[in-house]
Amino acid sequence: MDLFLSTFEHRVDKKGRLSVPAPFRSVLERRRDPLYLFKSLTEPCLEGCGPERIGQIVDAIDSMDSLSAEVATLQTMLSSAQEMKLDSEGRIMLNADFMAFAELNDAALYAGIGRSFQIWLPDRYRGREAEARARAKTNGLPSLRLGRTNSTSSDNGGS
């Protein structure tokens, strides 16, 4: 199982080019997957993933009532999605819409979150991370009790 993990901060040069982190590239290359980006529905960042996630959204729409508000929401995701072509150095070009949506200027932060990743304005991301850590300290960690596999009386993964 290869995942998008860790964070990387890269520069956006004056031509608008942005390197995709080498570990993310190798995940995609290993699967021979193109890269898709779309605007997050809930946060001011871009989401990156491979085709399987796009396919999941399409399938979800097909299985839902086409008049529901949820379908409209999912369609919004798809209509902002774009297949990104990498240049020979592994960089993508962000169009003006993407740049404005995430409020990027000369730097971008990739945050791997497993099956997908996000692209943030670096300072904004770090603020969110600090908030999440503060919350975890006061509220405790989410319980990860998945009950499957060899879950014994293991204590939390954090701490």
Added chain:
Amino acid sequence: MDLFLSTFEHRVDKKGRLSVPAPFRSVLERRRDPLYLFKSLTEPCLEGCGPERIGQIVDAIDSMDSLSAEVATLQTMLSSAQEMKLDSEGRIMLNADFMAFAELNDAALYAGIGRSFQIWLPDRYRGREAEARARAKTNGLPSLRLGRTNSTSSDNGGS
């Protein structure tokens, strides 16, 4: 079942390299597991584990409401997680973020805690250990509830 146990103090050289204790390495090699590190959510240390714990977090996210604060917390864990590649001498390279988070400089202490381990600034770890022992003397031991093999309804092991 082989576990991460005991403590080891190793040097961080000027290139940022840190030997993984041989007993920890052999646990991972025996399971053919890569090593993952991430920043603890609650303490100033790094956490080390195998892929199964990372997979649990990914699966938990998928099964939760993507707008919840808990998902944000779990995503914070993933976005600090990193698959560590060992060099031919069994060392990892700690990036600047990891070093700064745990406030490491030229030495690091591994503390095995069963299914995972932690990496601490040595003096800080020893201080915490002394505190824990003092607490045990005044408050008594936590009940250990031994003798239950793989309980199904495992209660919160979290202390």
Added chain:
DNA sequence: TGGGATAATATGGGATATCATGGGAATTGA
């Protein structure tokens, strides 16, 4: 049981490969 031989381990340094990044030239499209 003792003690020398042997292997494993932690650590360091130099050489090499990879990566992010920038810039110029060629190409495309309106």
Added chain:
DNA sequence: TCAATTCCCATGATATCCCATATTATCCCA
């Protein structure tokens, strides 16, 4: 033709590989 992209190459920084060495642990045989 002009502007914007795409291709290609250069470069500095950094990670990775490979080898050396000191120290410690393990083995083996007298």
